[in-house]
Amino acid sequence: MIYLFHLLSYEEYVDERYKEWLRKQGRAEQLADVDIIGALDLLVEQGQWLKCLETAKQHGSQVLHKYVALYATQLIKVKIAHH
Numbered sequence: 001m002i003y004l005f006h007l008l009s010y011e012e013y014v015d016e017r018y019k020e021w022l023r024k025q026g027r028a029e030q031l032a033d034v035d036i037i038g039a040l041d042l043l044v045e046q047g048q049w050l051k052c053l054e055t056a057k058q059h060g061s062q063v064l065h066k067y068v069a070l071y072a073t074q075l076i077k078v079k080i081a082h083h
């Protein structure tokens with residue numbers, strides 16, 4: 001039982017390190033295979049809003065609505081900054 005716990009803990013550790021490495025490398029497409037929200041957040045950080053919205057659309061309306069709202073907020077901030 002303890003062995004199984006350590007194995008699962010190690011698996012989670014490796015999984016998190018892999019996701020972190022993908023984020024640092026800017027590999028949103030590969031990250032999407034293991035962490036869709038992390039991949040969408042990375043696309044936002046990279047300013048790739050259209051790709052983010054296209055990808056979010058494939059994962060349901062709840063996910064899409066989150067990123068549409070973030071995009072709208074970003075557009076408002078940009079508009080305010082230019083005034």
